[in-house]
Amino acid sequence: MNTTADAHIPSEQSDQIAAREQVKQYLDAALEPRVHSSSKSTEQYREDIKALLKKHDAALIAHYYTSPEIQSLAEETGGCVADSLEMARFGANHSARTLIVAGVKFMGETAKILSPEKRVLMPTLEATCSLDIGCPVDTFSAFCDANPDRTVVVYANTSAAVKARADWVVTSSIAVDVVDHLDKQGEKILWAPDKHLGNYVAEKTGADVLLWDGACIVHEEFKVRGILDIKQQYPEAAILVHPESPKPVVEIADAVGSTSQLISAAKNLPHPTCIVATDQGIFYKMQQACPDKKLIIAPTAGSGATCRSCANCPWMGMNELDNLSQIFESHNLDHNEIHIDEAIRQKALIPLTRMLNFKA
Numbered sequence: 001m002n003t004t005a006d007a008h009i010p011s012e013q014s015d016q017i018a019a020r021e022q023v024k025q026y027l028d029a030a031l032e033p034r035v036h037s038s039s040k041s042t043e044q045y046r047e048d049i050k051a052l053l054k055k056h057d058a059a060l061i062a063h064y065y066t067s068p069e070i071q072s073l074a075e076e077t078g079g080c081v082a083d084s085l086e087m088a089r090f091g092a093n094h095s096a097r098t099l100i101v102a103g104v105k106f107m108g109e110t111a112k113i114l115s116p117e118k119r120v121l122m123p124t125l126e127a128t129c130s131l132d133i134g135c136p137v138d139t140f141s142a143f144c145d146a147n148p149d150r151t152v153v154v155y156a157n158t159s160a161a162v163k164a165r166a167d168w169v170v171t172s173s174i175a176v177d178v179v180d181h182l183d184k185q186g187e188k189i190l191w192a193p194d195k196h197l198g199n200y201v202a203e204k205t206g207a208d209v210l211l212w213d214g215a216c217i218v219h220e221e222f223k224v225r226g227i228l229d230i231k232q233q234y235p236e237a238a239i240l241v242h243p244e245s246p247k248p249v250v251e252i253a254d255a256v257g258s259t260s261q262l263i264s265a266a267k268n269l270p271h272p273t274c275i276v277a278t279d280q281g282i283f284y285k286m287q288q289a290c291p292d293k294k295l296i297i298a299p300t301a302g303s304g305a306t307c308r309s310c311a312n313c314p315w316m317g318m319n320e321l322d323n324l325s326q327i328f329e330s331h332n333l334d335h336n337e338i339h340i341d342e343a344i345r346q347k348a349l350i351p352l353t354r355m356l357n358f359k360a
């Protein structure tokens with residue numbers, strides 16, 4: 001790993017700290033128990049949803065972190081289960097008139113930015129992300145304005161308005177490649193919002209990176225001590241880590257990568273057991289990829305952990321069969337449909353298209 005990287009968070013960051021405080025309020029709301037009025041069985045829900053997707057010419061696009069019930073429905077109905085980059089690409093290329101995005105709000109927004117002619121619905125628009133909440137556009141724009149000499153690279157986990165302010169959008173699967181490309185052109189980077197991923201990218205590329213002070217509440221909870229305790233019990237295990245985790249956790253990994261890259265690593269590494277430091281929703285597809293391997297979720301309750309997430313994103317967990325089955329009810333559309341101001345959409349499309357073309 002390159003150790004000459006210059007990644008830093010500026011000292012005057014009170015606005016960014018305030019933004020992170022907001023995350024706590026959203027988190028409390030997401031963790032409130034949800035009441036379900038229906039007594040339908042899982043099988044009834046599944047059949048109802050399949051019929052609705054067909055009737056409304058809709059494709060279900062699910063993220064790896066949603067529940068196994070939702071991921072299997074997406075597979076069985078000709079939709080897809082993927083990371084955020086592939087979700088965006090799949091939605092843009094699919095012929096369906098309506099896209100149902102089971103994930104968090106920025107994923108629905110990305111689908112709408114790329115496919116404005118399609119209706120984009122989500123089981124609930126309240127499903128958000130600590131990175132998105134922690135990077136409000138006004139504060140972020142001021143940060144960009146204060147650093148005009150830097151190329152602005154934002155992670156996909158941001159609002160449409162923040163993407164509209166960026167030069168590049170990246171996902172974790174291509175962040176290193178894009179920043180490396182920019183560094184080779186002599187560009188200095190302003191990175192937002194995930195500081196751990198930004199730090200990882202800076203170390204891998206040696207680029208000069210100015211970091212926004214944001215974090216994922218799920219990946220930030222993994223602790224080295226807890227993972228090494230499990231490793232003692234399973235010495236034959238590989239440790240797989242998503243780069244949204246803190247640096248000490250990344251440093252003990254056998255493989256570091258995006259969700260898709262971690263699934264490939266689980267399949268291709270020779271280890272019979274994998275300790276996995278990301279949201280445990282990934283186990284549905286990871287176990288499909290390597291059915292004979294033992295998968296163990298990395299603990300979040302090690303020394304100093306608060307276990308706010310326990311390797312389950314509370315916002316991803318808001319995608320349920322219940323609200324998915326109600327998505328086409330007309331009185332629900334205002335609460336389920338993604339709308340984006342057209343001027344913002346057009347601006348956000350530029351860095352998003354840059355990312356898709358770069359990958360291609």
Ligand code: SF4
Nearest residue numbers: 129130216217218313
């Ligand atoms: S797991 Fe983390 S990065 Fe992913 S949606 Fe949840 S809070 Fe955001």
